[in-house]
Amino acid sequence: MNGIDTTSTLDAAGEIRTVGVLGSGIMGAGLVEVVARSGRSVILRSRTQQTADAAVAKLTSGLDRQVDKGRLEAAERDAILGRITATDDVAALAECDLVIESVVEDLAVKKSLFAELDAVVAPHAILATNTSTLPVVEIAMATGRPDRVCGIHFFNPAPMMKLVEIVKPLTASDDTISTALAFATSCGKDAVEVVDRAGFIVNALLFPYLNNAIKMWENGTASMSDIDTAMQGGCNFPMGPFALLDLVGLDTSLAILEALHAEFGDANFMAATSLKRMVAAGHLGRKSGRGFLAY
Template sequence: MQINKIMVVGAGQMGAGIAQVCATAGLEVLLHDVSEASLQKGITGIEKRLQRAMEKGKLTGEARQAAINRLTPSSTLKDVKTCDLVIEAAVENMEIKTKIFRDLDEQAPEHALLATNTSSLPITEIAAATSRPEKVIGMHFMNPVPVMKLVEVIRGLQTSEETYQAVKQLAVQLEKTPVEVNDYPGFAANRILMPMINEAVYAVYEGVSSPEDIDTVMKLGMNHPMGPLQLADFIGLDTCLYIMEVLHEGLGDSKYRPCPLLRKYVKAGWLGKKSGRGFYSYQE
């Protein structure tokens, strides 16, 4: 299947990043958001990142302008009628995602594939909200999308081989490395990453060591570019907690129980970098 035109639903950090790499790779892109302010912010962010890439010599002026020309803002899902693929990157909430997929299923052409950038929610359940479950798939990009090379390509129970191959080929076209993953809670990346972060939080909770020293152990001892607690702050502690709850509920194993300290920080509004305080302070 040839994919020429894509709609990205959600103009936040992930959606804008996905739209950017698709437009840079030569695809026509509609960036959709229900919020006009979010849409404008997303477009502006893409233009700034492309400008920086050009200034660093990673992109020519012609390539930058061509990518911008391929990008069109969209305020209505009806625009999906001309698209071959949709990549949904809305908020991580099953009720919201299933509503989006029901609407997309009604509006998108029969041949169109529907992908979700969810980091933890079951693809099979999202697909069940549509009349084309064989054309629904997970396409989990890593943050920041323009920099990170990995894409988890996640098969739902009914995802067809044709759908999987088309999305895998697209990931390669975007200069990403696709890995095949089946539909289990947390997929592969978060199934491994989040318990490590949670265990680091337990180490702080139990007084094993300080956040700084735990991160130093992982950076210098295990050659991680960033410690797990700093990484948790960058991801968002509320997001980490949410994914741990998905793992705990979905797998029913006590080893995925979120650390009480993680819950306490989230209840306090200490969500990490985005709130100015997590395991570290980000106040100016």
């Protein structure tokens, strides 16, 4: 994969020179790679230095593999890694122009984190959440700068997926949203603007389908394997619903469905029994080694 030429796009999002990323999971590490590839400095903050360093080490291994396969020049890999700093200190984000949060899908956790960020990060900076479905306005109101808070929702895996949803809560200024759109575009992404409603565009349409696939299997219509095969071959989807649920994470999927059901009350958003039981058992998909499928 070649680097992105940002010479013409950095001016459009000119104030976004240094980006902070909170969260060292798969999504957090992916965001760090995307930002570093765009030519910006990026600070990865995790709860411990060990997990922050581990995320960078995993990212480095992935870039090394791309070099070995001839998809990336060694000099470019080194330049990308040279833009990344790993830390466990929130105060290290003080001079960032944009901070993107990508931690657990828990509203209370996010609100507490944004209140902490608000006290540390420079007043001009945009604070963004990568939430896939939680109300951005409630997160914004945990800060003293609700006009500078929005959603910047990348999809997993962030380096490969082209779409970014820019979520505008009632409190966000037009300047905040235009800057966020320019930032995402300058990272080589296709950015769309969406109103702050649960699920935004993609998940509001996607999760009834995924949920109904589980219910179809529960009802004995077909096996998981045959449902996955049918949706790949019949609809030309890159993967079937059960493989996709495991990739997203069953705990994340459950949280999204619960948020959708709470907001809209539609029966299609009532999480399937099997999904709830698997999450209770700790079978969370690829990240735990077992979900609907085994890994």
